[in-house]
Amino acid sequence: MISVNGNQANSLIQVRGLDKTYRRGNEDIHVLQGLNLDVDQGDFVAFMGPSGSGKTTLLNLLGGLDLPTRGSVTVAGDEITHMSRRRLTQWRARHVGFIFQMYNLIPVLTALQNVELPLLLTRLSRAERRRHVETALAIVGLSDRMQHFPRQLSGGQEQRVAIARAIVADPTFLLCDEPTGDLDRKSADEVMDLLQRLVNEHRKTVLMVTHDPLVARIAKLTLHLEKGVLVEAGARQDAAAGAVS
Amino acid sequence: MKYARLIFANLLRKKTRLALTIGSFAAALFLFALLGVVGNTFSLANGVVSAHRLVITNRTSIINLLPLSYRDQILRVPGVQSITHNNWFGGVYQDPKNFFPQFVIDPQNQRRVYPELIVPKAQWQTFLNDRMGAVVGAATARRFGWKLGDRIPLTTTLYGLAGKVWDFNLDGIYHGTQPQDDQTQFWIQWAYYKESVPPQLQGQVGWYVLRIRNPDDAPRIARAVDRMFINSPNETRTETESAFAAGWVKQFANIKLLILSIGSVVFFTLLLVTGNTMATSVRERTAELAILKAIGFSDRAVLGFILAESLLIALAGCIGLVFAGVLIPALGQPLAGLLPALVVTPAVLGYGVLAAVAVGFASALLPALSARRLRVVDALRRV
16 A cells, blocks of 8 residues: 555555755755655555656665655665665665666676676575576566677667566565656557566566656556655556555 | 676776777886896896805906906905906907807806806816817807807907907807806907917906805905005905996996886876776766666675776786796897896796786776765766
8 A cells, every 4th residue: 555644554665754955055955855655565656746856866765875864764674764875785785676767787798697787796606696587587578688788679678678687686676767768659668568567466566756647657656746745646546456545 | 706797898898998908008017027127137136146256356447457466365365265367358250249248267267156157067178178169158159050169250359459360169058057147158268368468468367256155254355355455556346246247237327217217107107097097987887887886786896896807907918028028038139248138037027917916906996986985876867
């Protein structure tokens, strides 16, 4: 169940009173102000809002890439806002899968090697890593492109490799920052179908920032960031996924 | 090892730049080895000199001779084990370009003072019995294709003997026991020389070389010898072989300063070149490094990747040391006789590798630290 009231007790992701203030010159810019959010496992939430509204900032805070000015983010019982930089890095490796607008694959590595990157941080053997990578690439439908370099793939395929990289270590949740922002409609639909399948078939939790209402519609709930707080834009009843409040 | 593929893939992403950077390293290390070898050669720190030897020359100048009569007096100084005397012959073989050093030696004592230069016993015996005999170092014999029994004609302009052709029989070939031993000398008999030069030169030697029992006694023996001939018409200067050699090479220039200056400039330039390469490489990969950090690679790991790349470039640049090992001895051929053999010692190679590693590390340190400090959020905002 997704909620912005801050009244859920056992949700997977709990955000409480989150503030983020940037200083630009002599001016304080309050990007997020007392933001609350609860997300359960298997939820798919889209964040929308105008440019500069703090969507990416929120994603960065949820992913432990940035620290809030005030407030807390708790994921699966771990309060990440007070972790050291080193612990936060380890936590990210275990819990977060990132998907970016520009794919951000390493151009000198093949699809297989790119997807393998998060597994290099684990104790898995080479053969086990290979098995996991093959599974991830099979899920995104790119088993036949394992040895291709990013420049040999289309934009949609690159993003699917990036998704495989994000899921290969079986993270607790996925953070997607404009995952279709650089894709044509057909590729965007393929990527969104894939994300939806990850939620429905693999019980993945996905939090996504997007500008595209068509893309946002695929999520269970779209939240708007307005003046630093989250506002429900409209719950969508989904019989298969259960109630959304 | 599991990161090796990532490191190598990044290293090979700009092959031309990589090749040029490795080439810079290789050229600098070649030069480093060359300077090191020349430095060693000029300081004769490579073992050609012996702590057991003292050289006695005329205090006025080495071109002034010393009386042969000094020999027995010097030999009586406590601590002196043996003594030999040499004259510079200054001969020309066919063409003045065919330079090699020729010494008139005291055949009875030469080998006692220079035990490291080995002549087969039978050849030495032939030489002793042959007034016109000569013994040559293996390098010179090889250079001119000489064989035992060959007749070697030399001319010299010294000692008022211009135009006279001296014929020598090649009776022996000596070898050094260490690679750096000078194997270019040509030894001829004192007796043959003595009977051919004008009478006033017949009792004059160029310099003496002593072998002493204990190197610790060198200062005392040197003082004793010089005191013995003080206020005589031919005062002596006695010094260790290394000091004598250092004085000889000072004729060329302040080699140490020259080498230090050139070496410093070369390595500072290399530091800038490699530093710039690594900084560019890191700048180009800002987003990729940020992604690595985002997915869980630690700051230290990212720093390690950059340092590892730079160190690999540095180690690949050690190919320059391999070239040095092959080419420098060949480059030294034209200097044969003027200086001891140019030998690339393991120490020079070792210091070369250390220098490469140090430069590789230093040049990557700043880019690596900036990669380590890189904040994912800032980096992704920039791209």
